[in-house]
Amino acid sequence: MSARLDRRSLLFAGGAAALFPWLPAWAQPVSAGLPAVGGDDIRLTIARQMLHVDGKMRHAIGINGTVPGPLVRLKEGQTARIHVTNELDEDSSIHWHGLILPFQMDGVPGLSFPGIAPGKTFTYEFPVRQAGTYWYHSHSGLQEQLGHYGPLVIDPAGDDPAPHDREHVVVLSDFSALHPHVIFKKLKQMGGYFNRQKQTLADLLSGEGQPLGERAAWGAMRMDPTDISDVTGSTYSYLVNGHGPADNWTALFAPGERVRLRFVNASAMTTFNVRIPGLKMTVVQADGQDVRPVPVDELQIAVAETYDVIVSPEDRAYTLVGESVDRSGMARATLAPRAGMAAPVPPLRPRPLATMKDMGMGGMDHGAMGHAPSEGGAKMDHRMRDLSLAPTVADTPTVQSISPMPMDRTGEPGQGLEDVPGALTYRDLAALHRNPDTRAPTRRMHIHLTGNMERYMWAFDGVKLNEVKEPIPFTQGERVRVTLVNDTMMAHPIHLHGHFFELVTGKGDHAPRKHTVNVQPGGTVTFDLTADAYGDWAFHCHLLYHMHAGMMQVVTVRPEEAA
Amino acid sequence: MSLLAIALLAAQPQEPAMPAQSCSPEHAAMGHCSMPAPAEPAPPPCPPEHAAMGHCTAAPMPPDPPPSSPCPPEHAAMGHCKPASEPPAPETPAPPAPRVDAADAVFGAEAMAASRRRLYAEHGGGTFSQIMVDRAEWRVRDGRDGYAWDAEGWFGGDIDRLTIKSEGEGDRDGPFEGGEVQALWSHAIGPYFNAQTGVRQDFGPGPSPTYAVLGVEGLAPYWFEVEGALFLSDKGDVSGRAEASYDQRITQRLILQPRVEANFAFQAVPELATGSGFTAIEAGLRLRYEIAREFAPYVGVAWERKLGDTARIARAGGDDPSRPAFVAGLRVWF
Incomplete structure (x- = not known):
């Protein structure tokens, strides 16, 4: 393997204090980040391995021995040649998420190529025609849930329009001790299996959640307003670069530096709300594409999206919070000038409840649209699945509802x-x-x-x-x-x-x-x-x-x- | 230096974001915004007879998003944007769909065929199963304790499944009272309901008829689990059964389940000691605690009551047509 280490990769490695000598270098939670591979000839090996999450050993699939896989670092204008060896006992693949490349290099078995059989190596080769933060993952079965993903960063050929003194790649993901096929089976048996935040009689009596009339109206429609995430913190640990919240992965910086955080949501199922209490984030890239800088306090990152932000932290520790959208758990890391520091971790905020807008009745508030604003529950129920509103939709059991007024x-x-x-x-x-x-x-x-x-x-x-x-x-x-x-x-x-x-x-x-x-x-x-x-x-x-x-x-x- | 670059970036002209709200007529009239163009030129897929019944309204497609942001002429001249009067994209027909075969030219049709089949089959196909022992319980009655079970299993895909149901009961000291097993083909007929058809075999002391079964099972509005079936026996007798239950969560794990079942027959069947009309109802109230979703012990009450001629037959035979019981049991599934 020829790994071309550039200035930034060295910066990653520079912060790796041996706090946990029994863990390999990549697993050190302080600023080690992920190992980087780059250059004209890159080798990746997919194999089963164990993963430490908050002190527990879990079965996982890693790449070159790490979960997430190594940071693949490319340069705009180069030709990428990446040899991927599958050491699993089943077919595998790597899809380069967000990369513009010939279809036969896209890595979807059955569409782009036949897949990579056990023991075989497939060589991806394509011109690199873009820059930015991307990622890669398996497109075979449910392997992605087991850790088969990693970040990919392409440095621009010219000047970086958002210069920075240091960067950290922050890969957010979700990990369960349950096998993904078991998770899927449970969902098929009981759609709300992992939802441990449903409305109850107890919270009705204590005045939380929806009032009784609203609960009845939603019940009439067989819609559950607490159904925000299908798979939740009841089984997931939320990870930052493969580290659980208690592992507290820590990204180091020197006070006064402009730090670029490259967020990748490599989750199977989790939308994260990301914030760093006390620190403004300036978004400079979305999905690898440069955007006009937008200062924000919080951002929602859906599965497979990437956001690059620039922060200017002071000489203190900050907590990086990635709260799952249903507030059933969080990914947590620390941004600190020195190892061993930590900032307060904010408690999970109350879970949101879906609203009429989430049922596609967003326009209902606007009488101006020419629709009667108020409807009885029974009538609303009928309208919840009016296929005449969506003539291109097939009338199948897959269709539980049609948004009457999507906005x-x-x-x-x-x-x-x-x-x-x-x-x-x-x-x-x-x-x-x-x-x-x-x-x-x-x-x-x-x-x-x-x-x-x-x-x-x-x-x-x-x-x-x-x-x-x-x-x-x-x-x-x-x-x-x-x-x-x-x-x-x-x-x-x-x-x-x-x-x-x-x-x-x-x-x-x-x-x-x-x-x-x-x-x-x-x-x-x-x-x-x-x-x-x-x-x-x-x-x-x-x-x-x-x-x-x-x-x-x-x-x-x-x-x-x-x- | 980097600070300066960011400052320069930030100083670049930024067009104001469009508000997300829709445009109300009074606003539009004041020229503050423009109404979204009428959605689709295509004939509204809302038939007049439907609309007349209030089932739908015309212009059903979602309106196009607001036209692009205000574009001042000086900006447009610099090529930064296009004037807002951009016409909506036309409703041109799509090109004909080709075969999905692009990779065949690279890897060969043979090499691609199996993985392509698998791609299609794997995403949305697949078979699953569930065995649900809804009730396995001990019944404490006045002097005559007994047991009862009610279980259902299914195996298959999203639409078609083999469903096996079984229920029965017996006395601790007395005889096994009787049970049944059904083997049904279950077919999804909508988002919530399955039609089920197959056979039912009764077993136990006395006559053990075989029935043809036609039923439905599913989730009714207000989250009621409901089930109804008609049974045609090998003697030509027709009977039926309807059940409904509801899970009231008290906490995330403590659940109160009221349940009611009604049985009826279209004719008297002397050898089964049933009259015509409603033959029996059973009502229950069970409080379960989900240690895991799949494993929940419960306690509760159940009350069986024979009705009409069936009750008279029971009384004549020395049986009490009313049988209340305390129950304790286990709900378990996998």
Whole structure:
């Protein structure tokens, strides 16, 4: 292995004090970060291993012996050659999340390539045409849940538009002692299995949660307002760079430095609300794309998204809090000028409750829309699954509800952050550089995100991938306006492989470009897509068990004459 | 130096973000914003007869997001943005869907075929199972203690499942009173309900008829678990059963479950000692504690009452048609 260590990688290693001599260097919780690999010829090996989480040993899948896998560090303009060896007893793969590359290098078994058989090595080779913070992970089975993921950073060919004195990669993830197939089976048997924060008679009597009438109305609709996350802190430990909250991974800095934190949400199922109490974060990149700097106090990072922020900490310790969106647990790390320091860890805030807006009745407040604002419970129930509102959705048991009045929620910071001042919204993001394609779209389409929490079925347009007959076709080079309509009461981080798309949030030709967009419950997101990459591409919800349950489609991009 | 760069970045012109709120007519009238264009030119998928019944309203598609941000002419001239009067994207038909086969040209169709099949099958396919012993309980009655069980298992995919049900009861000292087992094909007929059809075999002392079964099972509004079935016996007798239960969480682990079951028959069946009409009801109230979701001991009360002619037959045979009991048992599933 030829590892090219640059200045930043050395900075990582510099802080590795041997606080825990029995742990290998990569597992040291102080600033060690993850080992970095780079250069023109990179070797990665996927294998089973044990993982220490808060003092407990867990079975995991790691890469080059670490969970998360090593930081793959590339340089814009180089050709990446990455040899991936699979030492598992089952097929595996690595998908380079957010990278623009030829489809056969995208790493989705069955679409891009046949997968990597046990004992075999596959060599990925592609030109590096972008810069920024990305990540990589398995696209085989449920391996991702077991630790098969890692960060990927591409240094820009020119000057970095957001210079900094030091950086830390912060990979957030969720880890369970339960095997992922067991988690999935429990969800199929009982959709609310992991929800230990349901409403009860006790909290009704103590005046918490919804009042009785509201509970009855939600009961009539068979909707549970506490259904925020499918898999929760009741089984998950939330990790920072593979370390549990008690491990307290610590990132060191020198006072006065500008520190860049590269957040990657590599979770299987967890949306995090990230904050550093006492420290303003300036967002400079979203999904690897430079954005105009936005100072924020908190940001919601959905599964598979990345955010780069710059902080200027003073000479004291700070707690980095990654609270799961349902407030059932947190990922915790410390930012400190010296090892051994810690700041107070704030308690978990009360869990949010879904609202009528989350059921897609967002517009109901606005009598101006021409709809009667008040409806009886029975009538509302009928309206919860009115398929005439979504003519492209198949009438299948996968469809529990159709949002009667979905609204664009990109101006909101996400569930649980409604009342948090200074929380980032998608509408705060604007691309630093002009968008590469500013043509007006020549076609538009709607894709509905549908699901059934009781049967734990998830799909696009009511049709699971195993039932799908045809892919979603695009003509190469065409520009299409796509609206995602969330007909469910949960947020879905939707990822399209091989492309960036521009969010339609009123930023003109500086629209923020993303590879993954979180569609809030009962909400819509509209983006413009230039389908410029020939091939077959995966398009799916990045909640691992939603994808596994069928919330996935294939996008084909073909030249006009062939189409 | 880096401070300066950031300061410069921050100083770049930033277009104001559009408010997320929709545009009310009075605002629009004042020129503060523009109403979203009528959503879809396509015929509204809300048939007039539906709309007349108040089931839906016209213009059902979500409105387009507000047009792009205000673009001052000087900005537009500099190419920073386009004027806001951008027309909505047209409703052009999609190109025809090709075969999903791009990777065949690189790796060969044969090499791709198996993994592609697996990709489709794995995402949304798959079979699962659950064995649920809802009630396995001891019944303390006036002088005659007994036991009872009620269990259900399923195996299969999201839509079609093999469902096995069994229930029965007996006395501690007396005879086994009787039980039944059903083997059903269960088919999802909507988001919440399964239609079930198959056979039921009774066993125990006395006649043990075989039945054809047609039923439904699912989750009703207000979170009631409901189940109903009609049984056609090999003698041609028709009977039925309806059940409903509700889980009231007192805390996250302590759950009170009221449950009611009604049995009825369309004709008298002397060898089973049942009359026609409602034959029996059973009501129960059980308080369980979920040590784990899968493992919950409970205590409660259950009351069986024979009705109508069936009650008269019971009395004539020296049995009490009313049988209250304290129950203690276990709910376990995996």
